[in-house]
Every structure is written in structure tokens, then in C-alpha cells.
Amino acid sequence: MLRLSRLTDYAVVVLARMGEEATALQSAPGLAHRTGLPEPTVAKVLKTLAQAGVVEGLRGARGGYRLSKPLPEIKLTEVIVAFDGPIALTACVDGGSGLCESEHLCPVRGRWDPVNTAIRDALEKISVAELAGHALSPAEADFRLAAE
Amino acid sequence: MLRLSRLTDYAVVVLARMGEEATALQSAPGLAHRTGLPEPTVAKVLKTLAQAGVVEGLRGARGGYRLSKPLPEIKLTEVIVAFDGPIALTACVDGGSGLCESEHLCPVRGRWDPVNTAIRDALEKISVAELAGHALSPAEADFRLAAE
């Protein structure tokens, strides 16, 4: 289905929620509660995002996570790469030789690169903020909490 | 890895090989031999391509497959859709509601659409011919055969 990891989807949801209070320090359990997603999953997502440098994690009691840059500056590619790895559409990786067994017979050898860059370019232009529907209103957020 | 099905890769290889003799009727075993790919796999790929209308299959002895249109007119999306299904990057399909359990809590709901169209547009512009490295020279083809 050419689908990306479900965790990527979750990540966007979590980031969107964080974007509503961009400066605040928010804990994983807290965010789980506010997004309605299961807590262990949110924790995992945040860990990965922290590794990628998209969010910044502060340890200790009263610790939590914080966006390391404003939502509109977070490119979608950053998130995707964090969870799905480098954006390369095929098994025959970009310049890499030696990995494909039928390489010496293959007319396509390496030719996927233009495709990959085309997709990277397309995704590069999209920020997470654009996916977030930038900020549900606070009222709407309250409604969601109530719905739980 | 955001990778597409390996069969898609094979398909492009096979199509590229067919493009070298675009009008000729070529059998699955023959193409398998010429591409160096295992025969059952090539057969499967061709069946799928036939269903998608990319190639045309003729039955019976002396049957075979033929491109249903010239290689440069075959868009990459056609091939991808044939093997990987519709190009939609997330589990939450385009307009479809009701499939996602946390939809009522989800700030992203449906917002992936722009991403999907961005990717579709990018892929739409690429033809299989562009990936094929359009035609190894006949000499090169002979070399390959000899190399087997």
C-alpha cells in the first residue's frame, strides 16, 4: 500500500497536540491522555522523536518534552525519516552497489534515484503544521477531553 | 522504509526489457531468461501487469505478452498502483471515515490528503521509460545473455 509506519501517523498527532502549547513542557503520560492514544505508544513515539532531534526531552521528575523548533519549521521528512528510515523507494538503495543479486543483469540499476528525489522534494515542502490542521481551538480540545 | 513492493521493482525490470522490442510478442519464460529473474516470479508479475492493462496477454501456444502502449507512455503510477494498491500514505484512507478508531480525537484526521496528492503528482510525471535507462544497446543485451 506504499504506506508509512503507523508510528509516523501517531507522531504527527502528538506533535500537533504539542504545537498547541509549543513552549510548555509536556510529559508523555500527559500527552497520551490529551491525544487519546495509548500511553506506551506515545512514550515510544516521543523517544524516537527525541532521537531525531524534533523534540527535546528533559529528564527527571517534572521532566517532559518540548518542541525543539516551532511546528511550521518541522518538515514532514524529518518525521518520516525518523520512523521509516531514509526515503528510498526500492530495495536497491541509492548509490549502493553489491546489495542486489541480479544487479549485473538489471536494466534499472540505480535508476530509481530520480524517483526518490522527486518524492523527497515533494515531502520536503510540507511542514507538520500543515498536517496538523494547525490548532484545534481550545474549545474543541476541551470537547475532546470531555468525550473521553 | 517507505519501500514499495519488490514486485514493483521486478515489473519495471521486465517492462524495460520488453520495451527493447516493444512490438514483439514475448513469453513469460522467455522474459525470465532474458532478465535473469526466476521464472515463476516473472510469470506472476506479468499476470498482474496484464490485469492492470499495462501489458496485453495472448493465450495459447505461441502466446505471450506485449506492451499495450509504448514504454514512455506508461506512467510509473500505473505500475505502483497495480502492485502496491492506491497511493495513500496512511492507514486513514483518503476521504473514508469510520475506519480509524481514534478519529474523533485526531487532529490530523484526513489531513494527509495533501501529502498523498503531492506524491501522486510527483510520480505521475515519471514514465517507466525514464527508469528503464531506455534501451541498453543491443550489444549490451547480447553481453548480458552471454554472461549467463
Place this chain on the structure above:
DNA sequence: GGAAATGGGACTGGTTTGGTCCTATTTAAG
């Protein structure tokens, strides 16, 4: 010192996918 949080990774069940094989159907050749 204890509680609360992140950091990092191991483990596992479920799903998906690739690859193979089998059978029916069609058509040309002998």
C-alpha cells in the same frame, strides 16, 4: 531517599509479503 519522568532496548504476536505451485483455459501445431 523516594517519586516521577526520560532513555534505551528486548521480546513477542500478528500481519504482510514473496515466492512457489497447482489447475483450468486457450490456441497453435502436428
Place this chain on the structure above:
DNA sequence: CTTAAATAGGACCAAACCAGTCCCATTTCC
């Protein structure tokens, strides 16, 4: 008319992959 060669279609199985959970170490505030 029989046989052979090919496509059409689908069933099946093993392997790879992924999500989800859990566990333990580390850090920091109270």
C-alpha cells in the same frame, strides 16, 4: 483430433516486518 505450450487465476506456506508492551537504568526534583 490430439498434444504441447502458453496465459489466467488463485491457493498455499514460510519468512520478514512491524506494532505494541514491558523492563530496567538514569536523571532530577521534592
